Amino acid sequence: MTVRVDVGEHAYSATLWEWIVLLSKATAITFRLMLKAAKAGRRDQKNGLTFHQYIAYQGMRDYQCGLDAVAIQNLLPSTSKTCEGFASRHRIANSTIRLPCGTTAQWLGPRNALKVVVLFHGGGYMSPALSEHVSLAFGMSDPSRRDAAVVVLSYNLACESANRYPRQLQQAVALLGHLLHVEKVLPSSITLLGDSAGAHLLLSLVLHLSHPNPLVTPLKFSGRLSGAVLVSPWVTMDTSAASMQLNKDKDVLSASSLEYWAQNFLGGADYDSWNTPTMAPEEWWGDLLVDDILVLYGHDELLRDDTLIFCERLRAGHAKTTVLDFPGEAHVHMLMNRFLRINKPCKSEETLVNWMDSHLGDGDCV
Incomplete structure (x- = not known):
């Protein structure tokens, strides 16, 4: 028991x-x-x-x-422990944000940083963040060389009987509200970044800002967020796309795992525009409160076809969107390339580094 x-x-x-x-x-x-x-x-x-x-x-x-x-949750260190280890290795400041709802987040880097990256890590909503996730948020660069901080949300991890939707969206809204209204970070100083399920949470959040989910407290603020980066976004819980079969031996994911994670996350909830972004009305993508959006995904992903369909809708509504499909790359390839010690040249990582450098300032790769 x-x-x-x-x-x-x-x-x-x-x-x-x-x-x-x-x-x-x-x-x-x-x-x-x-x-x-x-x-x-x-x-x-x-x-x-x-x-x-x-x-x-x-x-x-x-x-x-x-x-x-x-x-998996018991085998892996918690997100907070991983962030503490990352901060210690790179000799940067690390502190814990404790929200009234009981949610925590880790602030890595200077508290007076000019730029703040808010990270929503991937892992099927059931796995904590890896050290490589934190590196993603720093643009794969030396954290000490950027006048930027990273805030990592330790959202509740879903399982068969706990931490179901919309809990993670509630936590993301609470964190962003804290940064804007308590920490007094300007919206124009905030960049959101998410991979896989974290990118799904990011999309849920930006949709909620303009079109509030009735199960989640609305969040009001003046201005627009600086940008958002989505790496291999998980945009639908459906697994019927052709790429699910075509790429089954080329990717790090399996369709059965996606189905299991989706079942745990939803907990019986019906599909809606926040848990299934492909269902959102087209006009919702036209009034997002975020400026530049970058979407990166691999051509060898199970999620490729769904991502392509989603990105067509996103670009139709949000003009400042860049979408790139990388041949020969799998799910969150830049992260897996490092985590699995493959260490081959990675085009998506190069693109992320350049984009983050242009938004956060130059840094040396780590």
Whole structure:
């Protein structure tokens, strides 16, 4: 029986017995992956992937399918712990924002920074942030060389029985309201950044600002946010697009995992314009309270077709939108390239670095 946790990102902590079961499952997945590696041999290419990529991507899919949300949440360090470690390694300031609703966020960098990047990390709404997520928010550059700070929302992680929609949107609205009205950060100084499920949350938030979700408190302010970056956005809970099958052996995601995460996140809620951005009326994209929008995604993603359809609607309504599709790249490729130690040249990362440099100032890559 899992133990309920009253505070923190995840709702349950595993008991001793559940830890034994969890580690047994993880060991079995690793063993099966080793057998797949041996069977694959040292072939140079499989579906356009190197041997290293093939095994790394297969491992990602195997762990996603073999471990449930609670298991992954207990295995990985919390977002706050990851941010603390990142700040310590890079010798930058780190402090905790505590909101009245119980939500926390980490402020990395100077409190008087001229620019603030608000990060909504990905992970299917069920996994905490990785160190690579924080690097994304700093534009893959040395944090100490930017007159910018990063604020990372530690939103509640969904599982089979807790932290369902619209909880994460409520937390995102509370954080942005705190930055604007308590910290007195100017809207024009704020850039939003999200990858995958984090980009989904970002879209929910910007839609809510102009067209409030009836289940979430409205947020009013004067002006417009500086920009928004969406990396491999998750824009619909549906998994029927052709790319779900065409790219199933090229991506780090599996369609069954997407379905499981969506079920946990929605918790039985009906689809609406905030949890399924592709359903939002076309005119809603014409009055977003954000200036420049950048969307980056890989051509080898399961989410490719849905992202393409969404971006056509976004660009039709929001003129200051740049959309780039990168051949040979998978889901959140710039992050996975580092996390999985593939370390190959990455065009999407180069694009992100250049865009962030133009908005936040130059910095040295890390």
